[in-house]
Amino acid sequence: MLAFLQTRLGCALAAALAVAILTFTVTARYYDRAAEVTALKSQIAARDFDIKMAQDAAFAAAKRAETLQQKTTENQGYVDALEQELAARPGRDACRLTGDDADWLRRIK
Numbered sequence: 001m002l003a004f005l006q007t008r009l010g011c012a013l014a015a016a017l018a019v020a021i022l023t024f025t026v027t028a029r030y031y032d033r034a035a036e037v038t039a040l041k042s043q044i045a046a047r048d049f050d051i052k053m054a055q056d057a058a059f060a061a062a063k064r065a066e067t068l069q070q071k072t073t074e075n076q077g078y079v080d081a082l083e084q085e086l087a088a089r090p091g092r093d094a095c096r097l098t099g100d101d102a103d104w105l106r107r108i109k
Helices: 006-088 090-093 099-106
Strands: none
Touching: 006 099
């Protein structure tokens, strides 16, 4: 067998085999790296999507908090006005609620 490798044909076949192995190794490594890059790009896209969803949720929550704060302020105004109205009534009338008072309470949401 060693004698065959010392011939020109043997050397050429050995060189061709070495080139084929090197080519296969380089190509396999290239495709492994390409697959890794694709996976990382996918992970980055998923992360960016998650960040966008979190930002949108935070914006919606801030908007909802602002709306609730405005509603709370408005309702507190109704409560304060009713309290003043009831305090202005003489004696035991302050404890009696009329239909108008009930309507006033219904406006609080």
